Amino acid sequence: MNSGPLIPGINEFDGPKRRVPRFLWWLLATLVVVAVLIGAAGLFGGVGPLRALGLVTEDLQPVAYRPTTDERAIQVAVALPPRGLCPDEQVQVTAYERGPRVEVSAQVQRSRTSDCPVTGIAGDRQWVDVTLITDLGERTVIRTSDREPLPRETG
Numbered sequence: 701m702n703s704g705p706l707i708p709g710i711n712e713f714d715g716p717k718r719r720v721p722r723f724l725w726w727l728l729a730t731l732v733v734v735a736v737l738i739g740a741a742g743l744f745g746g747v748g749p750l751r752a753l754g755l756v757t758e759d760l761q762p763v764a765y766r767p768t769t770d771e772r773a774i775q776v777a778v779a780l781p782p783r784g785l786c787p788d789e790q791v792q793v794t795a796y797e798r799g800p801r802v803e804v805s806a807q808v809q810r811s812r813t814s815d816c817p818v819t820g821i822a823g824d825r826q827w828v829d830v831t832l833i834t835d836l837g838e839r840t841v842i843r844t845s846d847r848e849p850l851p852r853e854t855g
Contacts, residue, residue, distance in 0.1 A: 760791060760806040762843050763825060766853045771835040777825040777853070778806045785826070786816035793828045796844065802832065805844040 764777040776793045785791070789808050796803040806828070841850045 755809045755811060757807050757809050759845070760808055761845070762793065762804045762806050762850060764853050765804070765841045765850045766827075767836060768829075771837070772832045774802075774830050774832065774836055774841065775827045776804050776806065776830050776841075776850075777827050780824045780826060781808070784824075786810065788816070791826055791828050793830050795830045795832060797833055797839075801840045801842055802836065803842050803844045804830065804850070 758781060760781060761779045762776050763779050766775050766777075768775060774795075778791050778793065785808065789810055791806055791808050793804055793806045796805075841852070842848060843850060
């Protein structure tokens with residue numbers, strides 16, 4: 701009587717080796733391709749959930765300010781960039797209130813790749829509303845980038 705395996709080289713109770721099913725590999729490959737396409741669309745097209753990858757932030761120069769009828773709001777004039785602005789671009793002005801002064805900075809976000817018909821020309825200004833936490837009062841409004849006071853305009 702033979703006391704070894706039924707087939708030489710194979711143990712009796714060895715089962716077939718388990719492999720990852722082929723459809724899971726296809727599913728993983730499809731997910732990788734979709735992720736790459738979404739990333740590329742965000743980076744190059746400025747669309748989709750990764751739109752921020754395709755945007756560039758450009759600093760702008762505040763050049764003047766004027767009070768409004770509301771003591772907690774001012775308007776800040778921002779010099780347009782040399783190439784102008786696209787119609788869908790929004791200028792964002794941020795105000796930092798620090799004691800006797802209000803510091804303002806301005807930025808615009810634009811797509812890396814899109815070209816559009818620009819509005820305005822270099823040297824033009826755009827007025828942007830800024831809401832303050834406390835009343836403006838006699839505080840000085842200064843530009844954050846170089847700490848220069850902004851001239852106050854009326855009208």
